[in-house]
Amino acid sequence: MSPDHSSDAAAHPFAPLVQTNAAVTESRAVRVTLVAATLLFLVTFLLLPLLIVFTQALAGGIHAYLAALRDHDTLAAIRLTLFTAALAVPLNTVFGIAAAWAIARFEFRGRNLLITLIDLPFSVSPVIAGLVYILIFGSRGWLGPWLSAHDISIVFAWPGIVLATAFVTFPFVARELIPLMQAQGLDEEYAALTLGAPGWRTFWHVTLPNIRWGLLYGVLLCNARAMGEFGAVSVVSGHIRGLTDTVPLQVEILYNDYHFVAAFAVASLLALLAFVTLGLKSFLEWRHGDELAALRGH
Amino acid sequence: MNGKNTAGHSMQGHRKRQVLPGFGLSLGFALTYLSLLILIPLAGLFVHAAGLGIDGLWRTLVSPRVYAALRLSFGGALIAAAINAVSGSVVAWSFVRYRFPGKRLFQAMVDLPFALPTAVAGIALATLYAPNGWLGAPLARLGIKAAYSPLGVILAMTFIGLPFVVRTLEPVLEEAEKQREEAAATLGATRLQTITRIILPAVLPALLTGVALAFARAVGEYGSIIFIAGNIPGLSEIAPLLIMIRLEEFDYAGASAVAAAMLTIAFLLLLAINLLQSWNRRRSGSP
Numbered sequence A: 001m002s003p004d005h006s007s008d009a010a011a012h013p014f015a016p017l018v019q020t021n022a023a024v025t026e027s028r029a030v031r032v033t034l035v036a037a038t039l040l041f042l043v044t045f046l047l048l049p050l051l052i053v054f055t056q057a058l059a060g061g062i063h064a065y066l067a068a069l070r071d072h073d074t075l076a077a078i079r080l081t082l083f084t085a086a087l088a089v090p091l092n093t094v095f096g097i098a099a100a101w102a103i104a105r106f107e108f109r110g111r112n113l114l115i116t117l118i119d120l121p122f123s124v125s126p127v128i129a130g131l132v133y134i135l136i137f138g139s140r141g142w143l144g145p146w147l148s149a150h151d152i153s154i155v156f157a158w159p160g161i162v163l164a165t166a167f168v169t170f171p172f173v174a175r176e177l178i179p180l181m182q183a184q185g186l187d188e189e190y191a192a193l194t195l196g197a198p199g200w201r202t203f204w205h206v207t208l209p210n211i212r213w214g215l216l217y218g219v220l221l222c223n224a225r226a227m228g229e230f231g232a233v234s235v236v237s238g239h240i241r242g243l244t245d246t247v248p249l250q251v252e253i254l255y256n257d258y259h260f261v262a263a264f265a266v267a268s269l270l271a272l273l274a275f276v277t278l279g280l281k282s283f284l285e286w287r288h289g290d291e292l293a294a295l296r297g298h
Numbered sequence B: 001m002n003g004k005n006t007a008g009h010s011m012q013g014h015r016k017r018q019v020l021p022g023f024g025l026s027l028g029f030a031l032t033y034l035s036l037l038i039l040i041p042l043a044g045l046f047v048h049a050a051g052l053g054i055d056g057l058w059r060t061l062v063s064p065r066v067y068a069a070l071r072l073s074f075g076g077a078l079i080a081a082a083i084n085a086v087s088g089s090v091v092a093w094s095f096v097r098y099r100f101p102g103k104r105l106f107q108a109m110v111d112l113p114f115a116l117p118t119a120v121a122g123i124a125l126a127t128l129y130a131p132n133g134w135l136g137a138p139l140a141r142l143g144i145k146a147a148y149s150p151l152g153v154i155l156a157m158t159f160i161g162l163p164f165v166v167r168t169l170e171p172v173l174e175e176a177e178k179q180r181e182e183a184a185a186t187l188g189a190t191r192l193q194t195i196t197r198i199i200l201p202a203v204l205p206a207l208l209t210g211v212a213l214a215f216a217r218a219v220g221e222y223g224s225i226i227f228i229a230g231n232i233p234g235l236s237e238i239a240p241l242l243i244m245i246r247l248e249e250f251d252y253a254g255a256s257a258v259a260a261a262m263l264t265i266a267f268l269l270l271l272a273i274n275l276l277q278s279w280n281r282r283r284s285g286s287p
Helices: A003-011 A028-057 A061-069 A072-105 A111-123 A126-137 A144-149 A158-168 A171-184 A187-194 A199-228 A231-237 A247-256 A260-291 B003-019 B023-050 B053-062 B064-097 B103-109 B118-129 B136-141 B150-175 B178-186 B191-220 B223-229 B239-248 B252-284
Strands: none
Touching: A028 A260, A028 B064, A028 B103, A028 B118, A028 B150, A061 A260, A072 A111, A072 A158, A072 A171, A072 A199, A072 A247, A072 A260, A072 B023, A111 A171, A111 B023, A111 B191, A111 B252, A126 A158, A126 A231, A126 B023, A126 B191, A126 B239, A126 B252, A158 A199, A158 A231, A158 B023, A171 A199, A187 A199, A187 B003, A199 A247, A199 A260, A199 B118, A231 A247, A231 B239, A247 A260, A247 B118, A247 B223, A260 B103, A260 B118, B023 B053, B023 B252, B053 B064, B053 B252, B064 B103, B064 B150, B064 B191, B064 B239, B064 B252, B118 B136, B118 B150, B118 B223, B150 B191, B150 B223, B178 B191, B191 B252, B223 B239, B239 B252
């Protein structure tokens, strides 16, 4: 990773990185084979899918690309996606901070169970995340008759989309903050309180600055998933064009209608979002890695 | 590394914790939000499924179409996890031990399947492996039907599981002590013996954790699979899609039954992963 290594890399490609002691490295043939297998696998599974998004998006030229993005339904989908993320991400951020404060700062029974439960949505299929809300709020769900009597729409409307998105993005902020705050300990907050700072000021001036990079990291991943979620939202959306379609759903509709250029053009927006997310994530890991729980083996 | 810290905690931690404010508020909000958003809706799912009774539940799950979908979701995920176990190990090993052109770029790209929305991955993979696609065409000439077949499902599952093995294995390989390998070599072990007897046992818990995570993700995956799968009932139809279809037929009980079966297995898996991770931490010696 250091500069002298990279200049070395140009001189001796496929050279072992850690050390050159012949006893603890492999023969050149083995090294080349393993690196070739690595490159083949990564090019096939990462680079080509990514390349195809942009080549297909631009297959009709830049004008067709821009026209696809200016489509009325696509713009409506972009607005709905931004709106959904603007509700789901802050909700889960507040939850993440509250959960981390309770778990990392206090001892109570069931603490480990709570930590396990927070991770639960990660092992639930996104389709099931949507299904559970249909079972409650759908026309034949438990609250369905009551809701329709009062003319309230939850599923097949934006509230359901926000709920399903909040479900699948639920753990991101909390699982970043809990190990981070546990590792930092509570000495600084204790000092602030001893010196007479009220609770909220202690949180605002002591806790928050200490966790800001971890918080940003969690919010970043939460947001990327919120804007890109497909399965869960697909179940509860009802696919009403221009009304309940998010950007990923718009990609599906365009693709199934054989509007491939438009589908990939809209998809390229989401791919760019992924790039920005990965770029910022790498930057945070490089610049503030010592403050991120994710890099400490949690 | 934090021996001083822990000592301080055990002496004063408990008293300090009493002084900090906000316990009731933070825990109250966290539990309310968790219950309303996650726990109660999930419990509702099991209540719906239980409405079928044991008999009805069993009949639903062993009906040919449901059984085939569950078998494809779990079997395909198992194959994809096995592919990722091997190729993920090779990738992580190359990342940690060798230098090669483009390494930094690929290291940054490994997380792409996490970050790329599944619908985008889905249409990209479908186009790539379609009979006239960049990879689909050469495969078709070899007589291999990639897209719109169970193989397509496995390819998509491999894609989304890719980061898990690499990311769990990389830090463990980085921390592996070179001295133990040198000692083995000094004592006359061949390189292969060193790898299978020294390195593999050391990284095995991390490898299994990564594989289990990749498997769990692939079982429930929907977006990146449905475009490439072709969704032929009984052949290339995955369980999450079948839930979707049952819902569109307003068969809430049927959808709940499939979902409850998937969740039960997923929860057992989560339990296994947690046990693996604590085994992993115990072995690596960190708290």
